[in-house]
Amino acid sequence: MSILITGARGAVARNLASLLSARGIAHRLGSRAPDTPGTVRCDLSDPATFPEALAGVRSVFLYAEASGVDAFVEEAAAAGVEHVVLLSSSAVLAPAAVDNPLAAAHRDVEEALLASPLRTTLLRPGSFASNALGWAGPLQAGLPVRLPYPGAHTDPVHEVDLAEAAYAVLTDPALAGRAYTLTGPQSLSFADQLSLLGRALGRPVPYETVTAEQWKAEAAASIPASFADALLAHWAAADGVPARLTEDVPQLTGHPARSFGAWVEDHADAFRSGDWGNTEGPGPLARTGASGKGE
Template identity: 60%
Template sequence: MTILVTGARGAVATELISLLRRRDLLVRPASSSPGEPATVRCDLTDPSTFPAALEGVDSVFLYAEPSHIDAFVNEAVTAGVEHIVLLSSSAVLAPEAEANPLAKTHADVEHALASAPVRSTLLRPGAFAGNALAWSWPVKSGAPVSLPYPGSYSDPIHEADLAETAAAVLADPALGGRAYTLTGPESLTCAEQIDILGRATGRHIAFRTVTREEWKAETAGYLSEPIADALLDWQRSNDGVPTETTADVEWLIGRPGRTFATWAQEHAAAFTP
């Protein structure tokens, strides 16, 4: 069995490739900008790269890129792909997801897979633990972290646990063909995550509460206004409302997921001057 892993340079895919190889499965890493000879070029925004990447492939680990998803699915079917595992998002489960630019990207890909004659598995994580890296610059510089909603809850999931869930469904066909809502093992506020990072680094990390407009001004260099508004709306909806966690991660990998404190300890150097 040959498994194509798209986005091979990403945190989840990098760990997934290692896990699959440890199971003695044949992996074909793929990236839009291959950095190693063993990595094939598969740019999900460029359909001309699909045929060579998919040739002889049985299963695919796919990142959600909707721009040419129909072409990708058609080429996968032509190549004889039997199983596609999509890294989607639990945002697709929210009311009016189609109007949310964060959710719509994933929903469009899910819809394309649902109508295709190929078995698909949907992995729907909530917040990634790695999202906390956005706070690393102010922490390292000694500035307070700007939080528009300090009491907003999320369920940060460790990227390594996401990789393990993907490896499980790719290696065992009996687990595929359905959707999984993946969460971290605990629901934490932004302020609680800051406190955990402080303990992991051995430093006090301050935060300040800012308005929506102040936060959008700070993030304008790397977040478009629609995305920033969607993130703010999501945080507002979870302000003071603990996130409901699921048992899907534990069921797939046979143990509870890693805590945010574990992630913080592993990445403490990123927050240290």
């Protein structure tokens, strides 16, 4: 075994595993809740699961989980791991990142890895295109999507591009040991994204503007108040303000980043059937804007 893929039920991890399998590159899947044969239990908040998952591993694709990162670093170094590719977040680059709980977990994991003897590559996505799956429920119920800032811009990036970027840095030593900020090819407001979704579904996708307080109250069952406040602050700052885009996805993958329209075409059935797919790690809203991960 040479590569451990954590968060194996997530979309990025699944696509990365497919790329490695297609090229015959040995790898092991790790998940906090293994649901496929051959997947080892690797709960990034439970150090007891680390030794088995890391045995014989030389590289790791790592989801950000701050609670167990010190133990993970120690065990990885002891196991002979040489390279860690962290799926972090561009939230760590924001001026107010120090006060942002959504950025804090990613920043803590980054700092632990960078202070370790492990060669570390940082992949910092902005907003996952898959955050849009959070709209599937109301759309299937015939309800408008409720948004506090429909004009807020994000830089939605396709999970396949993230997987291809991870594959590139895992397999090409010349690309490793750096930080990459990964964005989609367009800055789109939430209203723009809903318009593209409606075009793919062949029907209008309505939205309703609500206050920040209304949205926070409605999200309270699934999003802690401090996270909700961070999201609202990010969206408020991005209202009418285009997101900054980078060329790091094309640099790593060798092709233009996939558009949000392409992501919608790939996932349109999820908005019809309710099959939103498995996730590993924080849910989609925890990756929005400040973002990232939910895979």
